[in-house]
Structure formats: C-alpha cells, structure tokens
Amino acid sequence: MISARQLEVLSTVIEVGTTARAAQLLNVSQPAISNMIRHTEDAIGFALFKREHGRLTPTKEALHIAQEAQHLFMQQKRIDNIIGELKGGTMGRLSIVATPSIGHSILPRVLGLFMKTRPKLQLSIELGGVDEITRRLGSGRADLGLSITPPRLPAVYVRQIGDGQLMCICPPDHELALLDRISVTDLNHVNHISYAALTPLGQVIDNVFSDRGLERRFFCEVRHTATALEMVRSGLGVALVDSFALIGQQTTSIAIRPTKPVLPITMHGITSKLFPTSNLAMQFQDYLSAFLKNEGAPDLT
Incomplete structure (x- = not known):
C-alpha cells in the first residue's frame, strides 16, 4: 500500500x-x-x-x-472543508457552477443575502453549460450546479429549486409593449433576438412554432439570456428570456410581458453522487428555493 x-x-x-x-x-x-x-x-x-x-x-x-x-x-480537501463547517458553523467554502443566465442575474443577488449571516464563507463561482457542470461535479471541483436544463446522467442528483417561465421583453416604446400578453408566433413579425436551435431555450421556443406548422425566424442569434437582455435594453429588438434573469433587474428600460402559450421553466440544483454534498451546498439550495418562492415572478406593473 x-x-x-x-x-x-x-x-x-x-x-x-x-x-x-x-x-x-x-x-x-x-x-x-x-x-x-x-x-x-x-x-x-x-x-x-x-x-x-x-x-x-x-x-x-x-x-x-x-x-x-x-x-x-x-x-x-473536501473532508477538511466539511470539518471546518462543522467546527465553525458558518465557516467553509462553497463552490458553485451555474449556467450564465443564472450566474449573471439571480445568483449574485441571492448570495449577497445568504452571506449576510455567513461573513466568513469563501466562495468559488464558475459559469458554464450543463456539460461543464457535470464535469466539475464529477471531479469534485464543485459542490453545487445550477441550471434550467437538467443533466440526464446517473452520476448526479437533480433537485427542482424553483419554477419560472419565459417572458417576452421589448423596448418600452415597441408596438408589442401595447399588448398585455404576447403570442410567441408574433415574434416572427418583429426584430426577434433568439437562441440557436440546439440550445435548450431554442428548443423550447421551436416546439411552439413547430406545433403550429411554422418555422421560427430571428434576425440575431445569441447563446445566453444575458446577451439577449442587454441587446433589448439597447433597442435592437425583442426577445424571450427566463424569468429568473429578470428578478431584481431594473425594468425602466424594458417592457416585460407574459407569453401565450405560457412557456414554463424550472431551475434545478445539481449535486454529485460521487462525493458527499456539503452542508453549505444543501443550505444554499434550501435558501435559494425559499427565495424563489417568496420573490415570485418579476413585477409587471
């Protein structure tokens, strides 16, 4: 040996x-x-x-x-971190890897609240797709993954953290801002900023069009929700973004409208089956879930 x-x-x-x-x-x-x-x-x-x-x-x-x-x-190293958590209660290290739409929007906001009672907590935040999340969890380099799209691998646990939906956003003076609810297929008639067909959100939107015998059209292709949001803020067009990305956002520069049909989405917490989930990771999942339940959908008034 x-x-x-x-x-x-x-x-x-x-x-x-x-x-x-x-x-x-x-x-x-x-x-x-x-x-x-x-x-x-x-x-x-x-x-x-x-x-x-x-x-x-x-x-x-x-x-x-x-x-x-x-x-x-x-x-x-993970065992040492767990011992530190058990010894100090609020001390330790939390390593999170999240998809960009979550990592650029709601994650910093919730972590700011979470750490108010845990000032000695050390954080490691990485952004990546589902494949990157599973790689980091599988190698022990992350405690928790956050994604709208759940991985379908036997080596991870997947937990539903909170429910949301895709929302239509447009400049406040746009013609669609006059409507209370936006038909998804109407986006074919405006400057539509959207996602590639192989992305999870692109597939969700494509299903609406294909069910009606239509093909989705858009003038600008982006990969991440954060990019679509900033392009709409700049007056370049209309986009569908997940409601998680809109929580806590300044909405004076955009109009937000629900869609028909409603396009539900779910945020998932992902942990490894190969390594024990840290107490901090479990605490943060519970905290994030409670936050989403209390926060709800973005204010449309």
Missing part, C-alpha cells in the same frame, strides 16, 4: 521537477524526499523515475498514479 504522504511526495516531485524543490515545498530535507521515493519504488516493485545526469524523469506509471492521486487529494 502507498500512503497519502507518499502520493503527496510523488506528485510534488513530478510537479516541480526536482527533489530539492519538493523538499522546500514540503518542509523536509532532500534526503528524506529521495528516501521516500526509493521506499515507494521498493514497495510497489517498479521504478517511478528515470535517473539521468542527476535529473528525475517520471515514468508513464508514475504520471498515471499521480493523476489518480488528484482525486484523493480533492476528497481530502
């Missing part, structure tokens, strides 16, 4: 390239590093480094072991 300390020494020597530098980083003597490497090689029965002209070159086997050891180090 190789101990965690031996794996740490192996990985450090590979990373920095010399036993002398590894000794400095690990605060031990250079002979101690060299002896541990030799002891590890004796224990496993094969060489981990090629020794040429005083330099150590890791073998393919050593590189493979070091790569696998990263999962152990990540798990050890």
